[in-house]
Amino acid sequence: MSAGNHTVVGRRLPRVDALQQTTGQTQFADDLNPPGALVGRQLRSTHAHAAITSIDTVEAAALPGVKAVITGADLPITYGILPVSQDEHALALHRVRHVGEPVAAVAAIDAETAERALALIHVKYEPLTEVVTLDQALDPDRPLIHGEGDGQNVHRTAALEFGDVAEGFAAAGHVREDVYFFGGNTHAALETHAAVASCSPEGKVTLWSATQVPHYVHRALAKVLDIPAGRIRVIATPNGGGFGGKTDPFSHELVAAKLAMITGRPVKFNLSREDVFYAHRGRHPVLMWVKTGFESDGRITAMHFKSFLDGGAFGSYGTASLYYTGALQTSTYRIPNYCFEGMRVFTNKPACGPKRGHGTPQARFAIESQLDKAAADLGIDPVAIRVRNAVEPFSTTVNHLRITSCALNECIDAVVEQSGFHQKHGQLPEGRGVGLALGCYMSGAGLPIYFNKMPQSEVQLKVDRGGGVTVYSGATDIGQGSTSMLATVVAECLGLEPAELTMITADTDLTPVDLGSYSSRVTFMAGNAALEAATKVRTRLVEAVAAKLEAAVEDLEVANGRVGVLGDPESGVSWTEAVVLATAATGPLVESGSYTAPKLAGPYKGAGVGISPAYSYSACVVELEVDADTGMVDVDRVWIAHDIGKALNPLLCEGQVEGGVYMGLGEVLFEEQAFRDGLHRGPSLLDYKIPTSLETPTVHTTLIESDDPEGPYGAKEVGQGPLLPVIPAVANAIHDALGVHIDEVPITPDKIVAAMRDAARGGSGRVGPKGVPDFDFGELIRVEPPEGFVAP
Amino acid sequence: MAERVLALRVNGETHRVLTSDHRTLLEVLREDLALTGTKHGCDVGECGACTVLLDGRPVLACLVLVSQVATGSVTTIEGLVEGGKPHELQSAFAELGAAQCGYCTPGMILSASALLDEVAQPDTDEIKAALTGNLCRCTGYNKIIEAVELAADRGQL
Numbered sequence: 001m002s003a004g005n006h007t008v009v010g011r012r013l014p015r016v017d018a019l020q021q022t023t024g025q026t027q028f029a030d031d032l033n034p035p036g037a038l039v040g041r042q043l044r045s046t047h048a049h050a051a052i053t054s055i056d057t058v059e060a061a062a063l064p065g066v067k068a069v070i071t072g073a074d075l076p077i078t079y080g081i082l083p084v085s086q087d088e089h090a091l092a093l094h095r096v097r098h099v100g101e102p103v104a105a106v107a108a109i110d111a112e113t114a115e116r117a118l119a120l121i122h123v124k125y126e127p128l129t130e131v132v133t134l135d136q137a138l139d140p141d142r143p144l145i146h147g148e149g150d151g152q153n154v155h156r157t158a159a160l161e162f163g164d165v166a167e168g169f170a171a172a173g174h175v176r177e178d179v180y181f182f183g184g185n186t187h188a189a190l191e192t193h194a195a196v197a198s199c200s201p202e203g204k205v206t207l208w209s210a211t212q213v214p215h216y217v218h219r220a221l222a223k224v225l226d227i228p229a230g231r232i233r234v235i236a237t238p239n240g241g242g243f244g245g246k247t248d249p250f251s252h253e254l255v256a257a258k259l260a261m262i263t264g265r266p267v268k269f270n271l272s273r274e275d276v277f278y279a280h281r282g283r284h285p286v287l288m289w290v291k292t293g294f295e296s297d298g299r300i301t302a303m304h305f306k307s308f309l310d311g312g313a314f315g316s317y318g319t320a321s322l323y324y325t326g327a328l329q330t331s332t333y334r335i336p337n338y339c340f341e342g343m344r345v346f347t348n349k350p351a352c353g354p355k356r357g358h359g360t361p362q363a364r365f366a367i368e369s370q371l372d373k374a375a376a377d378l379g380i381d382p383v384a385i386r387v388r389n390a391v392e393p394f395s396t397t398v399n400h401l402r403i404t405s406c407a408l409n410e411c412i413d414a415v416v417e418q419s420g421f422h423q424k425h426g427q428l429p430e431g432r433g434v435g436l437a438l439g440c441y442m443s444g445a446g447l448p449i450y451f452n453k454m455p456q457s458e459v460q461l462k463v464d465r466g467g468g469v470t471v472y473s474g475a476t477d478i479g480q481g482s483t484s485m486l487a488t489v490v491a492e493c494l495g496l497e498p499a500e501l502t503m504i505t506a507d508t509d510l511t512p513v514d515l516g517s518y519s520s521r522v523t524f525m526a527g528n529a530a531l532e533a534a535t536k537v538r539t540r541l542v543e544a545v546a547a548k549l550e551a552a553v554e555d556l557e558v559a560n561g562r563v564g565v566l567g568d569p570e571s572g573v574s575w576t577e578a579v580v581l582a583t584a585a586t587g588p589l590v591e592s593g594s595y596t597a598p599k600l601a602g603p604y605k606g607a608g609v610g611i612s613p614a615y616s617y618s619a620c621v622v623e624l625e626v627d628a629d630t631g632m633v634d635v636d637r638v639w640i641a642h643d644i645g646k647a648l649n650p651l652l653c654e655g656q657v658e659g660g661v662y663m664g665l666g667e668v669l670f671e672e673q674a675f676r677d678g679l680h681r682g683p684s685l686l687d688y689k690i691p692t693s694l695e696t697p698t699v700h701t702t703l704i705e706s707d708d709p710e711g712p713y714g715a716k717e718v719g720q721g722p723l724l725p726v727i728p729a730v731a732n733a734i735h736d737a738l739g740v741h742i743d744e745v746p747i748t749p750d751k752i753v754a755a756m757r758d759a760a761r762g763g764s765g766r767v768g769p770k771g772v773p774d775f776d777f778g779e780l781i782r783v784e785p786p787e788g789f790v791a792p
Numbered sequence: 793m794a795e796r797v798l799a800l801r802v803n804g805e806t807h808r809v810l811t812s813d814h815r816t817l818l819e820v821l822r823e824d825l826a827l828t829g830t831k832h833g834c835d836v837g838e839c840g841a842c843t844v845l846l847d848g849r850p851v852l853a854c855l856v857l858v859s860q861v862a863t864g865s866v867t868t869i870e871g872l873v874e875g876g877k878p879h880e881l882q883s884a885f886a887e888l889g890a891a892q893c894g895y896c897t898p899g900m901i902l903s904a905s906a907l908l909d910e911v912a913q914p915d916t917d918e919i920k921a922a923l924t925g926n927l928c929r930c931t932g933y934n935k936i937i938e939a940v941e942l943a944a945d946r947g948q949l
Binding site for chain 1: 828830868870872886891919920921925
C-alpha cells in the first residue's frame, strides 16, 4: 500500500497518545480524583418485575459519613436515547422492570460507608408476574411492562415491502425458508462504566464520564436535572472500550450529577463488573425467518425477512435496532423484491441496545448461512452464489439506499484466493472446514438521532502565533483511534506531523458538537469536518505566502512544515513564518468546518435507518477444526478483506479489523447474555467467557481501497463492518467440516454434539429454532422501488 | 478494623501508608499513592487489568491485601519508565498498535515484562500462555503478541 501523493495518510503511525497509554498516564474516568470527592453507589432491584410499595431511606441517611440519599422521586423526569423512547427513570419510580435496575443512590465519604448505607435502605416490593421470553411477551395473560405499546408487550413493529415479493417468488426456480436464532451478548469493555460529577457554587454542573456520546448525555442531563444545557458541561474521558456499550445516557451519570448538586461536592461512580452486565445495552437476541427465491444460477429474485427482537426492559435504541435487522440485506446483495417485517418486545431483563454492528450481525448470520444452503441446493459453490448477487458500485437498492464506492468483489477475490478456498471447500478431511461470508456496514447513520438541520459534526482549528495547531472536536476516542484519525486528516492537509498537533476532544464547553462515536460515523463525518477546517486554514496560509513571494496561489504547496513553491521544498517560508504572515494579513488563524450528510432517506416510514453517505464492505474466510466427539471448535486462520475506501492509517485500521474478527469469534463460539428467569446466569468475566490470547487465530487482513468520492481522502468506516462476516463464516465452516447446520448463535460444543447425534440417527443434523410465532406485523407499507431501479 | 502504618516499597521508593489491613493493594496504589496506571476491571481476579509485579512476579493487585506486600517490592506500569525513557515493551506496544483503548495495556505489559525477565526470546505459544490471564477486548491479541516479540528482539541487541 503506497502513500501516493500523501505525506501522512497511508503511513503506519502509532496513535498520537500511544505512549501515554503504554506508560499508564491516560486518565480514564475512574482515574479522576477531585479533592473532596464522595463515593456514589446505587441500590439495585432484586426483582425482575415488581411494584415498589415503599422506600425507607431514613436509616441510611442517618449513617455517619452519608451525605445524601436519593430515590426515583428526586429525579422523576423520564429520558432515553431516542426521542421516541423516553421510558427510563434515573432511579426506578413506582415499578422495577429488571433485576439490577437502580432504585436508590447514596453519596458517602468512602466506599465502605456508601455500601453500608445501601444495606440500610429498605425497599418494599410487591412482585408482579415476570415477562422474560418472547413467548411470554406475546402472552395476553402476562402484565404489560410499560402499560403501553402496540399490544401485549410489543414495543415496535415494522412492515415494509419494496417491489413485489410474491411476483419474485413466483419467478424463482428455487425457494428456501429457514429459521435462525442469534442469542444476545454484551460488550464487556475492560473498563467498567465510571463518571465523576461536580457542581460549582454558581450551579454549573460538570460531568466527566466514560461515554461514547457526550452530546446525548448533555441533552439527557439537561432534561432530567431540569436545568439549561448551557449550565452543564460534559467531558467524555477516553473510553476503556466502548463497542456501543457506552452509547446511552446511564442512570449513574444522572445520579452523580444530582448528588453533586445536592452535596456541593464531587461525586464519583465506578460500576462493578456485575453492574455492567445489568446496565447492558448489548446485542439483541433475535429470532429470524428468511424466505428467499433463487433462479437456477443462484440469482436472488425476492427475499422476505422477519425478525423478532427481545429488547429487554426499555426502548433504548430499540426502534433503530429493529429496523437495522432489516435494512442492510439489500446493500450487500442485489435483491429486486424485498419484504421486511419485524417486531421488538419488552421483557423483564436489562435493556438491549447497540453493539458493534447494531442489529445487522444477526441478520447477516441468517442470510449468509442460508446462502450456503441455497448454493448446495443449486449445486453451485458458495463463492459463485455471492458473486452473482453482490451489490454493484454506484447503484441504488430496492429500498432506496444509495450505494457509492463498493469493492465487494475485490474483497471476495482477495480472501478466496489467499485462503485457497476453492481447493479446500468440501475437500478437507472430516472435522476440518472452511467457510465464506460477506458483510456491509454504514459509514455513519445518515440522520441524527434528534432530527434537525444542524451539522452532524463540527471541528474547529486554532493556530497560535508560535505555529502550534490545536484541533477541537466533540468526537470521543473509545479506543478506535478517532483522535489520531483527526490528527492525520489535519496534519495531511497542513503538511505537518500528527504528533505535532494538540487535540482537544469531547468536551461540551470547549469543543463543537460531534454527535458521538456510534454508527461508525466519526472518520467520515468528523474527518470531513476536520478536513474542511484545515483546508480553510491552508487557504489562508497559501494566500498570505503567495502575496509575500509574489507567486500564484496554485503554484504553492503546504508540505513538510513549509509553505513554498510546488516541488521546491526549500523555497518559500517555514510553517511558523507562514502562520505569522497569515495572522498579520487576515487576523486570528481560527477556522471551523462541518459535515452534514446529504439527504438520502427514501419516501417511507423507517427510511431513516440504514441510509449512510457510504458503505464499507467485507469478505471473510475462516478455516477451523471441530472435534466431532466433543464439539470443540478450534479456529486456525481467518482471512478478511475490508473495503475501507482509503486507509488513513493502515496500522490502526488493521487493528480495528483484527478487533472485529476477535469480537465476532467470541460471539459465535462462546458469548451469551443468558438469563434464568430474570436473573443473569453469570454476570462476571469468569462465567461470561470472552476469548483470551490462547484462542487467538492467525488473522490475515487485507485493506482494499475503493477511494470513496465523499470520504475524507477517500476513507470509509472500519470499526464495525469487519465483525459481520466472521460469525456466519464460522457457521459455514462448521458445516463444511462436519455436515451439520447449527442455525443458532452461539455455536457451543453441546449444539454441535447434538447435531452430530441427530445426523447419526438419520436426522437432518440441524440444531436451531423450529419456527417463529404467528404474529401480525400490522399493515404492510408498500414502497415503490426508486425511479430508474432496474431489477438485476 | 485495625489501622497501621505500612512501609510499602513501590517502584523503588518507600511510601509510608496509614491503612487498614483488609484493603487491597489495588486500592492503596490507586487511592493512597495516586498510581492510577494500575486499572480496575473487575475487582475479583478475572480480567488481569490490575496486574502489577511483586518481587518481579505478576500478581493481581485486586486479590492481594496490602498487608501481604509489607516486605515485598512492587512494580507498577509507572515504574517501568526509567529516567524518563519508556521500557522496550512500552515503546513496542505503542509502535505496533498493541494498545487500542489502553485499559488492559498496563497489566498486559507487566505480565509480558515478567515473561521476558524469565525467557529472553519466548516463542508465540509461550507469549500466549503468559498473557492468558490478561483480557483484552479491543485488539484480538495479535498486535500485542507482535509487540512482545519486537521488544524481545530489541532486548537481545
